[in-house]
Amino acid sequence: xxxxxxxxxxxxxxxxxxxxxxxxxxxxxxxxxxxxxxxxxxxxxxxxxxxxxxxxxxxxxxxxxxxxxxxxxxxxxxxxxxxxxxxxxxxxxxxxxxxxxxxxxxxxxxxxxxxxxxxxxxxxxxxxxxxxxxxxxxxxxxxxxxxxxxxxxxxxxxxxxxxxxxxxxxxxxxxxxxxxxxxxxxxxxxxxxxxxxxxxxxxxxxxxxxxxxxxxxxxxxxxxxxxxxxxxxxxxxxxxxxxxxxxxxxxxxxxxxxx
Amino acid sequence: xxxxxxxxxxxxxxxxxxxxxxxxxxxxxxxxxxxxxxxxxxxxxxxxxxxxxxxxxxxxxxxxxxxxxxxxxxxxxxxxxxxxxxxxxxxxxxxxxxxxxxxxxxxxxxxxxxxxxxxxxxxxxxxxxxxxxxxxxxxxxxxxxxxxxxxxxxxxxxxxxxxxxxxxxxxxxxxxxxxxxxxxxxxxxxxxxxxxxxxxxxxxxxxxxxxxxxxxxxxxxxxxxxxxxxxxxxxxxxxxxxxxxxx
Numbered sequence: 246x247x248x249x250x251x252x253x254x255x256x257x258x259x260x261x262x263x264x265x266x267x268x269x270x271x272x273x274x275x276x277x278x279x280x281x282x283x284x285x286x287x288x289x290x291x292x293x294x295x296x297x298x299x300x301x302x303x304x305x306x307x308x309x310x311x312x313x314x315x316x317x318x319x320x321x322x323x324x325x326x327x328x329x330x331x332x333x334x335x336x337x338x339x340x341x342x343x344x345x346x347x348x349x350x351x352x353x354x355x356x357x358x359x360x361x362x363x364x365x366x367x368x369x370x371x372x373x374x375x376x377x378x379x380x381x382x383x384x385x386x387x388x389x390x391x392x393x394x395x396x397x398x399x400x401x402x403x404x405x406x407x408x409x410x411x412x413x414x415x416x417x418x419x420x421x422x423x424x425x426x427x428x429x430x431x432x433x434x435x436x437x438x439x440x441x442x443x444x445x446x447x448x449x450x451x452x453x454x455x456x457x458x459x460x461x462x463x464x465x466x467x468x469x470x471x472x473x474x475x476x477x478x479x480x481x482x483x484x485x486x487x488x489x490x491x492x493x494x495x496x497x498x499x500x501x502x503x504x
Numbered sequence: 505x506x507x508x509x510x511x512x513x514x515x516x517x518x519x520x521x522x523x524x525x526x527x528x529x530x531x532x533x534x535x536x537x538x539x540x541x542x543x544x545x546x547x548x549x550x551x552x553x554x555x556x557x558x559x560x561x562x563x564x565x566x567x568x569x570x571x572x573x574x575x576x577x578x579x580x581x582x583x584x585x586x587x588x589x590x591x592x593x594x595x596x597x598x599x600x601x602x603x604x605x606x607x608x609x610x611x612x613x614x615x616x617x618x619x620x621x622x623x624x625x626x627x628x629x630x631x632x633x634x635x636x637x638x639x640x641x642x643x644x645x646x647x648x649x650x651x652x653x654x655x656x657x658x659x660x661x662x663x664x665x666x667x668x669x670x671x672x673x674x675x676x677x678x679x680x681x682x683x684x685x686x687x688x689x690x691x692x693x694x695x696x697x698x699x700x701x702x703x704x705x706x707x708x709x710x711x712x713x714x715x716x717x718x719x720x721x722x723x724x725x726x727x728x729x730x731x732x733x734x735x736x737x738x739x740x741x742x743x744x745x746x747x748x749x750x751x
């Protein structure tokens with residue numbers, strides 16, 4: 246379980262300090278897939294950076310409960326998998342090296358069973374034949390699948406995804422989402438996915454929160470009954486979609502008042 | 505390998521064409537200063553009696569020391585400038601100002617500071633290469649996509665692991681390109697830096713033959729230094745192809 250209490254994050258420039266997130270509190274249960282929906286510039290990516298350990302919060306606490314033990318979230322004590330917007334594959338490492346990099350960094354030894362599990366992930370994501378290629382030799386969809394494999398091979402306590410499917414065309418995006426769901430259901434890591442796509446939020450999130458443009462405030466929250474269902478053809482789904490769109494729109498209108 | 509073979513083919517074409525121009529010029533002008541290429545090639549055997557290998561080794565040693573020193577200073581400086589805004593603020597104006605200064609103009613100062621022997625020669629070669637190294641390393645590090653840091657940091661990487669897995673591989677292609685360019689300049693500078701305080705080196709060989717009005721030997725020396733320059737160029741290209749397989 247992830248617990249965030251009154252977290253504030255700011256960016257400092259030469260002349261001023263920009264407060265991006267102010268007093269954000271969140272709780273994400275173990276095995277939950279939380280979608281953070283919000284317009285550009287609302288602080289979604291800053292939240293991911295903070296949880297990934299690349300940005301430090303100014304105030305507040307971020308804790309993780311694992312095996313009944315509560316500890317400050319830390320990339321060294323906790324396994325944090327990440328799929329950034331452009332997937333973040335290192336161009337100088339082969340697909341295999343990229344996939345195993347988090348394990349190598351954590352100096353984790355692999356037994357036979359671990360190796361078999363990794364092979365299963367390669368096969369489930371259909372990248373077993375691409376292992377010796379470099380990222381530049383892959384298509385957009387293949388890059389996406391490699392990034393998903395890399396994050397699941399780590400068996401993360403927390404999985405962070407920052408608009409992971411935004412760079413793909415419509416067909417590849419659909420395939421990548423389905424593959425992601427398939428493998429997610431097997432391992433069920435606690436997941437935070439940020440996106441600005443309502444469709445993606447309804448497809449991949451067990452819970453959805455809509456973030457405002459005023460320093461990362463939460464303006465709406467819902468448990469998603471359409472989790473795992475791709476484009477259900479019913480009226481309630483369309484009404485929910487419309488509702489989320491309204492919430493996002495109101496947000497953008499509020500932005501001026503916020504500034 | 506194909507790329508290197510292609511470069512050798514281009515070199516051979518250029519080499520033959522240049523020899524043709526040289527032959528025509530020697531026939532038309534018919535003066536001692538431009539001997540026939542046939543006369544020079546016929547005399548190439550004398551290079552070995554003149555211990556050309558020792559001259560080549562001396563020159564290569566000076567270039568290698570200058571290069572190693574440049575890398576040892578340039579790589580950390582470039583990385584520090586990229587990661588520390590403060591360091592960049594202090595060092596960038598210095599680099600920006602010093603980069604275009606013709607380094608041969610600093611030869612008298614180098615002579616006064618490090619003497620007439622190898623010290624000043626290596627210092628000039630170092631000055632030619634080091635600025636290119638610093639600038640290319642700094643720019644390469646600045647161009648690293650933030651998502652790569654995200655991936656390794658979230659996995660719990662230490663600073664040294666980030667340098668090893670992200671920073672160093674990211675600078676390699678640009679670094680090798682800048683080494684290739686600056687090595688060419690370093691070879692051409694041999695003519696100046698080996699004109700004093702030594703009896704060995706390719707530059708000395710050419711100047712010595714010139715002063716003895718032995719134009720055949722002088723041309724042979726020029727041919728050898730050109731081949732050395734090209735060999736270094738190809739060697740760095742080959743290394744880049746082998747090391748930077750992902751490019």
